[in-house]
Structures are given as structure tokens and as C-alpha cells.
Amino acid sequence: MKSTFKLASCCLLIFSFSFFAKTYAQSLSSEDIKAQYVKEWERAKAYTVDYLNTMPAGKYSFKAVDSIRSFAQQMLHLAQGNLFLMAKATGTESPAWGNSNLEGSATAQSKDSVMYYVTASYDYCANAVKNMDVTKWGENVKIFGMETTRFAMMIKTFEHQTHHRGQTTIYIRLQGIKPPQERLF
16 A cells, blocks of 8 residues: 555656646747847957956056967957857858958057957847847858858857957966956856
8 A cells, every 4th residue: 555655656746747847848949049149249248348457458468478469469369250250150241340450450459449349349249140040040151161050150159259268367367467257147
């Protein structure tokens, strides 16, 4: 009797769990994913602005060693990567300055200029995702001799900016400054 009761209770528990899981489980639509991805670009922009504001204006030309980019050049590379890669991913046209050599431009190295180019690149990425037709995310694009989907290319674009922002952590630390707290949300 006890074992029958335990078995019935266990079956009822399993049935209840599966019923409620099916009842309350939600699936994500492609529009939900798009909205979340736009939100992630906005979060990444805010986090990168924290980095830009943390480094003193007079230290934007700082290099950890002579053979690498300065802080400003890293951030300008991030900005131009955002434009180039997202344009390839979405098939949209990026701002004209995306094709110039900002890293080598003396007038682009100031804190104000870097802030402008970096924030504009994040705005471009968020808008490119927001305005892209999700039915085209599965289309293939070619880049650097490789082929991938537009969606995968958008993900790679996000990874690229994260990588270069992360590299600047050491620049900030070498100035004796604590880098910004991570922004997961």
C-alpha cells in the first residue's frame, strides 16, 4: 500500500511538473532575439564609454609597449571593426569615416574624437541590427575568404569589440587605475 501510494505520488509530481513546464514555458521569437541583441549592443556601448571615461585624456596615447596600439588606437580599431564587420553582416552602408585610417590619423587620437567615433560605431551597430530583416539572418556572406551566416557575422562583430575593449584593461591598470566594473546587465 505504501509503495503504491509513493508510486502514485511520484507519478503525480512528474505529471504536474511536465504540465506546468509546458504551460508556462515560452519560446523566443526572432523579434525577441533581435530586441535582446540590440539591448546587448546598448549595454556594450555603456560599458565601453565607462572605459573611455576611466582613462585620463592625457593618457590616450599610452602604449603598454612600443610595438602595440595606443589606448586611443585600440578604441579606434574597435570602432572601425564595428562598422566594417556589421556592414558585412547586415549588408548596410557604414558611415564614410569607417573607411578612413583613424588609427593613423593624428586628429582622431584625442579623447573627444575617440569618444565620438566609438559611440557612433555602437549606435550604427545597434541600428543595423534593429533595422535588419530577421528572415535574412540565415543568408551566407563571405569575409576574409570564409563563408558564414549574417547572424554568425553579427555575433563575431560583438566578439571583436569585446576582445579589444578587454585588451584596454591592461592599459588602464598600468596607469594605476582600477578598470570599470563589469556590466553583465
